[in-house]
Amino acid sequence: MVSAAAKIDSKESGVEIEFRDVSHHFIIDGAVLPVLDHVGFTAGRGEFVALLGPSGCGKSTLLRLVAGLEAPKQGEILAEGLPIAKPDPSRVVVFQDPTLFPWRNVRDNVALGLEAQGLLKTRGGRIDDALRLVGLEKFAKAFPHQLSGGMAQRVALARALVNDPELLILDEPLGKLDSLTRLTMQGEIVALWRRAGFTALLVTHDVEEALLMATRVIVFSERPAAIKADITIDKPYPRHRDDPDLVGRRREILGLLGLDSSW
Amino acid sequence: MAYVSSQSGPIAAPRPRLLLTREESGNLALALVSGAAWLGFAFLTLNWPDIGDWARGPELAAFAGALGAALILAGLFGLFSDLGAARLRRSTPWLLVLGLFFSLWQATTAKFPILPQPFFPPPHAMLEVFFDDWSKLALSIFASVKLELAGFLLGGGAGFVIGVLLGCSSAFGYWAHPIMRLIGPLPSIAWLPIAFFAFPSSWSASVFLIGLTTSFPVAVLTWSGVASVNPAYYDVARTLGASRAFLIFKVAIPAALPHVFVGLFMGLGASFAVLVTAEMMGVKAGLGFYLQWAQGWAAYANMYAALLVMSLMCSGFVTLLFRIRDRLLSYQKADVQW
Numbered sequence: 360m361v362s363a364a365a366k367i368d369s370k371e372s373g374v375e376i377e378f379r380d381v382s383h384h385f386i387i388d389g390a391v392l393p394v395l396d397h398v399g400f401t402a403g404r405g406e407f408v409a410l411l412g413p414s415g416c417g418k419s420t421l422l423r424l425v426a427g428l429e430a431p432k433q434g435e436i437l438a439e440g441l442p443i444a445k446p447d448p449s450r451v452v453v454f455q456d457p458t459l460f461p462w463r464n465v466r467d468n469v470a471l472g473l474e475a476q477g478l479l480k481t482r483g484g485r486i487d488d489a490l491r492l493v494g495l496e497k498f499a500k501a502f503p504h505q506l507s508g509g510m511a512q513r514v515a516l517a518r519a520l521v522n523d524p525e526l527l528i529l530d531e532p533l534g535k536l537d538s539l540t541r542l543t544m545q546g547e548i549v550a551l552w553r554r555a556g557f558t559a560l561l562v563t564h565d566v567e568e569a570l571l572m573a574t575r576v577i578v579f580s581e582r583p584a585a586i587k588a589d590i591t592i593d594k595p596y597p598r599h600r601d602d603p604d605l606v607g608r609r610r611e612i613l614g615l616l617g618l619d620s621s622w
Numbered sequence: 623m624a625y626v627s628s629q630s631g632p633i634a635a636p637r638p639r640l641l642l643t644r645e646e647s648g649n650l651a652l653a654l655v656s657g658a659a660w661l662g663f664a665f666l667t668l669n670w671p672d673i674g675d676w677a678r679g680p681e682l683a684a685f686a687g688a689l690g691a692a693l694i695l696a697g698l699f700g701l702f703s704d705l706g707a708a709r710l711r712r713s714t715p716w717l718l719v720l721g722l723f724f725s726l727w728q729a730t731t732a733k734f735p736i737l738p739q740p741f742f743p744p745p746h747a748m749l750e751v752f753f754d755d756w757s758k759l760a761l762s763i764f765a766s767v768k769l770e771l772a773g774f775l776l777g778g779g780a781g782f783v784i785g786v787l788l789g790c791s792s793a794f795g796y797w798a799h800p801i802m803r804l805i806g807p808l809p810s811i812a813w814l815p816i817a818f819f820a821f822p823s824s825w826s827a828s829v830f831l832i833g834l835t836t837s838f839p840v841a842v843l844t845w846s847g848v849a850s851v852n853p854a855y856y857d858v859a860r861t862l863g864a865s866r867a868f869l870i871f872k873v874a875i876p877a878a879l880p881h882v883f884v885g886l887f888m889g890l891g892a893s894f895a896v897l898v899t900a901e902m903m904g905v906k907a908g909l910g911f912y913l914q915w916a917q918g919w920a921a922y923a924n925m926y927a928a929l930l931v932m933s934l935m936c937s938g939f940v941t942l943l944f945r946i947r948d949r950l951l952s953y954q955k956a957d958v959q960w
Contacts, residue, residue: 423857426857426861427861428857428860428861446860446861446863447861447863448861448862448863450861451861451862452857452858452861454854454857454858456854458852458854458855458857458858460855460873460876460877461953461954462876462877462879462951462953463876463953464953471858471859471862472862472863474868474872475859475862475863475864475865475868475872476862476863502953504953504954518858518862522862522863
């Protein structure tokens with residue numbers, strides 16, 4: 360759906376995100392449940408960082424914090440050196456569920472951000488661009504219940520991209536899709552990122568997905584999540600899953616996750 | 623469709639055919655039998671002397687005869703044309719049963735002294751009411767519709783606002799929730815004696831009572847609708863830069879709308895009871911008053927006529943509400959067809 364455009368200098372429009380000694384916990388029935396344990400790293404402008412870890416380790420919490428939906432209990436998260444205090448349309452999240460508003464058609468769902476910011480009049484033209492970008496311009500009038508899972512997730516992607524974000528936060532956006540759609544969309548997201556040059560944070564528990572998409576993979580331990588490894592993947596796109604180098608990395612990361620005996 | 627299903631296979635036989643299919647002959651028979659039932663009813667009405675003194679027998683017979691003849695003609699016509707036949711075929715069973723029911727009603731009231739008079743008037747006595755008292759009935763309908771609409775719209779609006787506030791503001795909830803828990807379940811009729819002297823007129827008192835009845839279910843269901851909005855919707859909207867007003871008006875309210883309509887439906891049903899009671903107890907207008915008045919004069923035919931009109935009115939209100947709901951919630955498949 361998305362043509363692989365030539366890579367624009369991606370250091371232009373992204374934002375630098377710094378996690379400075381971030382810890383977080385939840386209190387459930389009076390008991391303290393630590394989820395993040397002194398997490399510190401910096402995602403450079405235009406980087407595509409995959410956050411990889413076992414299910415339920417606290418990766419998604421990290422994304423809620425960087426989106427500004429919650430504040431960390433300890434430490435701080437900085438965007439270009441300024442602390443993140445609240446949500447901002449320059450940092451958009453694509454969730455695991457597309458969470459489209461069922462009462463709005465595709466176009467109105469994509470328009471959501473511009474409408475909320477009062478930019479519908481001045482930047483309304485971007486809606487059609489975003490729909491074209493994800494290949495859904497023919498479905499502008501369709502309602503969410505008429506879409507397949509992959510189409511719905513593409514709409515969610517367009518809804519994020521229409522705001523021209525500096526940071527795209529992807530919270531397992533492909534987790535619920537069938538494997539073929541998943542493969543297609545991995546390529547599409549990478550192409551979109553290379554074209555627009557935003558910084559991307561991708562939470563996933565799929566090692567292969569992280570290796571195919573990201574420029575850097577950060578491996579987390581089980582809850583409370585702490586950084587176990589920070590691996591740079593300096594490989595050109597498109598990447599192939601049977602690339603011997605990536606296969607080696609995959610074995611290495613699975614080992615870090617305690618799954619080295621698995622195939 | 624000419625009393626033959628379009629799904630009946632690749633029959634290429636050109637019309638006219640000599641033999642009818644099983645389905646065609648069944649449909650034709652049904653149309654003929656229901657036509658005959660209405661013709662029989664007309665004959666019974668006209669040619670068998672009544673045991674009492676009722677007018678409008680000939681008009682009723684003329685109407686029934688015309689309907690019976692039309693049914694028979696339509697049944698025959700349906701063999702040659704598809705025009706409106708499917709719709710007619712759907713209603714012929716009902717028309718047959720109605721024709722038989724009217725005949726039975728006629729026979730047990732006007733022809734044989736089986737049902738006690740004057741409590742069970744025959745059908746033409748009811749027709750007589752519509753012919754002779756239509757202006758009074760029309761005025762009553764107008765008064766009832768006006769009162770119901772005023773109370774329902776005020777109460778529904780108030781209930782909606784209260785429900786949204788309960789869902790969005792904990793400070794409002796702190797004060798409003800106990801009051802609602804105390805007063806809400808109380809049947810509004812219990813306020814009737816107080817309302818009639820506390821309000822300047824019995825009409826305004828009735829508007830208040832209908833509104834009160836409507837507002838409670840609307841408030842509770844709007845509230846629960848707002849409370850059950852998927853929190854992920856708020857997250858999405860917030861990360862896209864939504865203000866609090868946007869979250870309420872563009873996220874919470876549209877997401878809660880299906881619940882709101884359930885509340886409106888419940889409120890509407892409850893409000894009919896208050897409408898009729900208020901009209902019987904104090905308001906000197908409306909179908910409830912007409913009913914009460916007819917009973918006072920032992921005008922039982924008028925009572926049944928008013929009951930029939932009243933049920934048509936209430937059903938009409940429900941239909942209207944469902945139409946509005948289907949229009950507003952067209953993005954989802956309607957779960958209950960009215």
